[in-house]
Amino acid sequence: MKKLMCARAEELLVRDLDAGLTDTERALLETHLTGCAACAELRQEISGLIAALKTDSPADPGEEYWHRYDLSLEAGLREKEINPGVWVLRWKLAAAALCVVLVVLAAREFTGRPDRDAQTLPARALALVEDLREIYGPVEEDRYLSMDIGNDAAFPGDFRIAFLNDGFTNWFEVEDESDNLLL
Amino acid sequence: MNDADLVRDFRNGNREAFAELVRRYSRPVTMTILGIVRDNEAAKDISQHVFLKAFEKLSGFMFASSFKTWLYRIAINSARDHLRRRKRDFTVELNEHEPEPGPSASERLEQLRMRSLLRAAMEELPEKQRLTLQLRIYDEMDYKEIAGVLGGTEGSARVNFFQAVKTLRKKIGGIDEKTYVRKSRGAAGS
Numbered sequence: 001m002k003k004l005m006c007a008r009a010e011e012l013l014v015r016d017l018d019a020g021l022t023d024t025e026r027a028l029l030e031t032h033l034t035g036c037a038a039c040a041e042l043r044q045e046i047s048g049l050i051a052a053l054k055t056d057s058p059a060d061p062g063e064e065y066w067h068r069y070d071l072s073l074e075a076g077l078r079e080k081e082i083n084p085g086v087w088v089l090r091w092k093l094a095a096a097a098l099c100v101v102l103v104v105l106a107a108r109e110f111t112g113r114p115d116r117d118a119q120t121l122p123a124r125a126l127a128l129v130e131d132l133r134e135i136y137g138p139v140e141e142d143r144y145l146s147m148d149i150g151n152d153a154a155f156p157g158d159f160r161i162a163f164l165n166d167g168f169t170n171w172f173e174v175e176d177e178s179d180n181l182l183l
Numbered sequence: 184m185n186d187a188d189l190v191r192d193f194r195n196g197n198r199e200a201f202a203e204l205v206r207r208y209s210r211p212v213t214m215t216i217l218g219i220v221r222d223n224e225a226a227k228d229i230s231q232h233v234f235l236k237a238f239e240k241l242s243g244f245m246f247a248s249s250f251k252t253w254l255y256r257i258a259i260n261s262a263r264d265h266l267r268r269r270k271r272d273f274t275v276e277l278n279e280h281e282p283e284p285g286p287s288a289s290e291r292l293e294q295l296r297m298r299s300l301l302r303a304a305m306e307e308l309p310e311k312q313r314l315t316l317q318l319r320i321y322d323e324m325d326y327k328e329i330a331g332v333l334g335g336t337e338g339s340a341r342v343n344f345f346q347a348v349k350t351l352r353k354k355i356g357g358i359d360e361k362t363y364v365r366k367s368r369g370a371a372g373s
């Protein structure tokens with residue numbers, strides 16, 4: 001019976017922390033507490049726990065923090081407020097401009113300008129030409145290849161040194177080489 | 184003007200109505216998030232994300248709950264998402280929140296130790312119990328509000344609070360009501 005009363009008292013103690021008790025419940029609790037040291041101590045412990053928890057509530061970060069908060073939230077809200085239709089329009093304009101540029105570049109490529117100089121082509125394109133030469137015909141005037149071997153000879157164990165030594169190369173080696181040269 | 188009126192005003196195109204809602208809730212919502220994530224900068228980012236989301240979604244708000252409940256629900260879920268991504272650090276910094284003016288150095292150390300123990304013990308509580316305890320104690324929400332934010336009934340929020348207190352008491356033992364340090368007798372879980 002006492003145990004049952006203690007369990008009831010414990011429940012009332014916790015409820016008393018916030019919602020409060022009815023008069024009957026309070027009378028019941030107080031009567032029990034005067035006769036039960038364990039529950040009286042429990043009341044103190046629970047109050048202590050709640051008090052300790054309250055002291056651990058987060059501290060206010062200060063005015064400077066709130067100022068920064070307000071500024072960045074305001075900026076974020078302003079960004080959201082921009083009519084999304086405006087962004088769609090901007091994207092459409094950007095896409096149209098890109099199409100025009102692409103058309104102009106393609107036209108220049110196909111009309112074949114007379115002053116076009118191989119030296120001014122992007123290096124990657126030269127490597128491609130190099131590869132095609134390796135695949136479809138004997139190596140002639142291998143300016144880029146020899147230059148590359150010369151540059152990299154200082155690295156011991158490089159496969160290009162082996163190429164120089166035994167005079168043998170294959171498609172894969174040339175591909176690797178051009179990659180190394182151009183990166 | 185109450186929150187519902189402000190929400191309606193905002194939906195009718197009054198931007199200032201949303202600014203008023205921000206003024207009412209930005210600090211309490213940020214403090215709630217801070218209580219959960221314990222990181223000022225993360226709390227700021229999460230809180231701003233909450234208001235930006237509210238700004239975006241308010242047009243679809245159906246008034247099934249109060250604006251406050253709706254907003255806190257977004258806040259709690261965002262804070263939970265953050266915690267899922269990053270493990271919470273519950274060490275207590277010395278420069279945090281003075282519990283009591285002018286305690287002695289040893290008392291102060293003991294209080295900090297107590298807080299670390301409390302946070303560690305809270306960390307081990309089931310999530311709903313922990314959040315219930317935080318909303319009840321740090322944010323002073325009543326059980327009805329807690330049920331609205333976390334889901335469930337007022338009764339289940341009360342039970343969760345009760346269970347959380349019981350578990351903490353079992354883990355930590357007695358805490359002196361005035362000094363907030365553990366009573367030497369019956370101490371547990373150190």
Ligand SMILES: [Zn+2]
Nearest residue numbers: 006009036039
């Ligand atoms: Zn008892």
